[in-house]
Amino acid sequence: MKGIFDMNATTTHRTEHARHAALRFLTAGSVDDGKSTLIGRLLYDSRALLADQVDALRRHSRDGGALDLSLLTDGLEAEREQGITIDVAYRYFATPRRKFIIADAPGHEQYTRNMVTAAAGSHAAVVLVDVTKLDLSQRPLVLLPQTRRHALLAHRLGVPHLVFAVNKIDAVADPAATFAAVRAALEHFAQRAGLEPAGIVPVSALRGDNVTQPLRAEWYDGPSLLALLESLPVLLPDADLPWRLPVQWVARAGDGTGHQPRVYWGRLAAGTVRVGDAVAVFPSGEAARVAQVLHHGGTPLSAGEAGQSIGLVLDRALDVSRGDWLAAPGALSGQRRFGATLAWLDTEPAIVGRRYWLRHGHRWVQGRIAAIEHRLDIDTLAPTEAQQLGVNDIGQVVVEAAEPLPLTAFDGNPDGGALIVVDPATHRTSGALLVN
Structure with missing residues (x-):
């Protein structure tokens, strides 16, 4: 009986740890959807800013108007000049319930590789949907391509929890009808893509509606964004497998x-x-x-x-x-040929037969793409025939490595099941491989 009680105690401890461990999440979506402002709002409302940071925001505000919270993450001079996020900015804050590590990922298609970098190791992804960019007269609504792309990338890269934040809900005449239509479009997209969102929440990052405090509206009785993030469990490595x-x-x-x-x-x-x-x-x-x-x-x-x-x-x-x-003896076996999902990030296309450097764990080996089985069409979500993969494409490939690798199926835990692809000529990170 002692062994059973010990096992139950261990399971309970791991469950509690999963609920209260620090949550790493990224914000994603299209350009100007309000990602940086949302992060700034989380930091400001949770009182994670120093007095001099708040003073600096006030100095940049015009005529004592609303604070430009996006300045907290857009740290590069080029970002401020162009009004877009280029690099990934990391910020930290904590509530009484848990600690958070936030990655502000670029929305521009040109910087999708930076979004993939932010997704690596994240426990959750918050994909923003800007309602002011959608044609609200259409039924069903059509989502922006970058919204679909980032959601698919986060899902395919094994981010365990996907949250859709429907932003700028204060900027429409009928927020109830708008949110219902956007939620229906997101649920339809998620069903076709084979993903299950952890939540779909309406927010106003600029005003702070439903970000840290619940939204007081008859048409929404769900949690605030922060309350949802506080409740998400962290996927822990499997302690029951051979070590x-x-x-x-x-x-x-x-x-x-x-x-x-x-x-x-x-x-x-x-x-x-x-x-x-x-x-x-x-x-x-x-x-x-x-x-x-x-x-x-x-x-x-x-x-x-x-x-x-x-x-x-x-x-x-x-x-x-x-x-x-x-x-442990028998826990690992080497494979040289394997199938994988490939997220391609390089402007030079992925070509069958070309050799690349592959990094698995802490080992570098040479390898090549032996076959491209199909490319995923982000509009129809259907596999399409492809001879090569271009920048930001997602496809199913067969890879051959020069040496056997101890591969495991990728299931949200990158150890053993994830590889990066590096161009040997330019030394650019060209793609991310997820073993089937």
């Missing part, structure tokens, strides 16, 4: 006796590893046992859990380098 650790760094650890064993540091991708566990090294196949599990700073642990950054000392000296994997 595996990508080696990020190899160091020496002295014990005061002159003996300096090698310590293999990394973030435990899955499972639980304990002192005495058997170890298989990938790709060499050599075997050993865990002699020590270390926390950062060198503090000994009895076990390391999925998601922790730990160091392992083995009971024998082995040739293990950055990019190798340590795992």
Whole structure:
């Protein structure tokens, strides 16, 4: 019985941790949908700004008018001059319920690669829909291409939670009818795209309606945007799978006796590893046992859990380098040919047969696109035949790597199932691969 109670206690602890862990989310959508203003509103209303930041906003306001909250994230001079977001800006704030890390992603199609960067590692995506840009006389409403593209990219990149924020609801004559029509269009799009939104909420980022405080309106009785974000669980690495650790760094650890064993540091991708566990090294196949599990700073642990950054000392000296994997025996198997979803970000198209650098975990290998099975049409959401993939295209491809890789299916956890594609000539990040 003790084991059952211990298991239930562990499950409860992980569930509570998932609900209260820091939430990393990005804002996405089309140009001028109000992403930067929304983030500024969250920071301002949650009192996450310093007095000098508020004073600076007041100095930039005209004749004591409304504060331009977008200035809090549009930090580059070119962004202020052009009135658009170019780079990803990160901001932090906290409420009594949880901490937040926000990424303000560009809306312009030219900077889609920056949006993909922001999506990497995010727990949620808030996609803004500007009602003033839609033809409200149409039924059904037609969503903007960039709204659909960003929602699809976030979904395909494995962002666990997708929230649609219907912005500028204060700028229309009939907000109730407008929100109902936009919500119907979003639900129809989501159903066809195979995604399930965590919520669709009306907001006014400029005025602050329904951002941090509930909207007092007869036609909406749902949560505010902040309340919804506070309730989203964080996807934790699977602790029940066999353990595996990508080696990020190899160091020496002295014990005061002159003996300096090698310590293999990394973030435990899955499972639980304990002192005495058997170890298989990938790709060499050599075997050993865990002699020590270390926390950062060198503090000994009895076990390391999925998601922790730990160091392992083995009971024998082995040739293990950055990019190798340590795992439970049988947990990993190498693959050279695999199917994947490819989000292409480069202006040079993805071409069958061309060689690229692939990064998987901390290992670099050469590879090539062996076949392009289809491209996703973001308007019809149907697969279409394609000989190549252009900038911002999403497609299904077959990839061949020069060396076997310990791949796992991508399920929202990037360890093992995600790769980046780099052009060997320009060294640009050309695409993101998600293993099927």
